[in-house]
Amino acid sequence: MFADGPVKLAGGMTVCLAALCEDGRTVVVASDRMVTFGGILEFEHTVPKMTPTTSLAMVMVAGDTLLGTELAQTVATQVRGTTPSIHTVAVALGQAFQAIRRREMEVEILLPRALDLNSYYGAHASLNGQIVVGLDHSLTQFSLGVELLLGGVDEDGAHIYSISNPNQVRCHDIIGHGAVGSGAIHALQSMIGFRHDSTARLGETVFRAYASKRRSEAAPGVGRDTDLAIVSEHGIRRLSNDELQHMSSILDEHQASTTDALEAKLAALSFSEGGGPPRRDPT
Numbered sequence: 001m002f003a004d005g006p007v008k009l010a011g012g013m014t015v016c017l018a019a020l021c022e023d024g025r026t027v028v029v030a031s032d033r034m035v036t037f038g039g040i041l042e043f044e045h046t047v048p049k050m051t052p053t054t055s056l057a058m059v060m061v062a063g064d065t066l067l068g069t070e071l072a073q074t075v076a077t078q079v080r081g082t083t084p085s086i087h088t089v090a091v092a093l094g095q096a097f098q099a100i101r102r103r104e105m106e107v108e109i110l111l112p113r114a115l116d117l118n119s120y121y122g123a124h125a126s127l128n129g130q131i132v133v134g135l136d137h138s139l140t141q142f143s144l145g146v147e148l149l150l151g152g153v154d155e156d157g158a159h160i161y162s163i164s165n166p167n168q169v170r171c172h173d174i175i176g177h178g179a180v181g182s183g184a185i186h187a188l189q190s191m192i193g194f195r196h197d198s199t200a201r202l203g204e205t206v207f208r209a210y211a212s213k214r215r216s217e218a219a220p221g222v223g224r225d226t227d228l229a230i231v232s233e234h235g236i237r238r239l240s241n242d243e244l245q246h247m248s249s250i251l252d253e254h255q256a257s258t259t260d261a262l263e264a265k266l267a268a269l270s271f272s273e274g275g276g277p278p279r280r281d282p283t
């Protein structure tokens with residue numbers, strides 16, 4: 001009823017995942033390469049959508065790639081030459097998110113009426129009531145169409161933060177993992193299935209993050225290409241194509257062996273017609 005201007009989806013058709021490990025001293029981050037442009041066009045890009053904000057922090061973007069990258073680069077410029085805490089970086093991302101959301105809101109909703117937010121709120125009393133209701137609805141419901149996931153390390157250890165509309169900055173440390181994008185539910189369910197927490201070893205966390213990203217490909221708009229990086233006190237280490245291929249082989253073998261074992265157990269079951277409990281086939 002009150003829709004005004006382009007409709008943007010919250011989040012985006014993609015997946016970004018982060019998981020703590022090594023007793024909370026390291027964070028593993030993973031994403032696909034599906035890029036959303038203008039809220040409509042989607043394609044797999046050759047460039048990873050992970051942006052280092054510091055030498056010990058990585059931001060991943062779900063949703064509008066241009067706006068998300070602008071956010072990440074803005075904060076990277078602000079903190080360059082300093083050693084901020086990950087919380088400080090997260091707050092800066094939230095502030096940049098709010099500023100860009102305000103800018104885009106004015107451009108898409110108010111500028112066509114020769115208004116900005118200051119002039120709009122200053123002219124409330126003189127505007128038609130129905131116009132005010134419609135504009136207020138459009139402004140409060142406006143989504144930037146971007147979610148950010150931050151993983152990094154500071155002197156207190158590794159941390160995960162998400163930043164989403166309208167300016168929600170949330171810490172995921174207590175859970176030990178977090179995800180954004182259309183594949184987030186699939187990725188989180190996978191990590192929950194692994195019973196993952198921050199005490200996990202690095203190797204098993206890399207496998208779980210990779211497997212969870214692969215499982216999230218069942219969601220609409222999640223790309224098949226994968227980027228994965230390890231952020232520790234020593235810096236950011238991106239996995240090579242050979243290492244990712246090795247992870248793929250391990251996952252395929254794991255899934256095949258699990259399927260074979262399950263089929264063998266099911267084949268050994270015999271169900272009586274009387275509805276009693278299943279009996280194992282003695283053979």
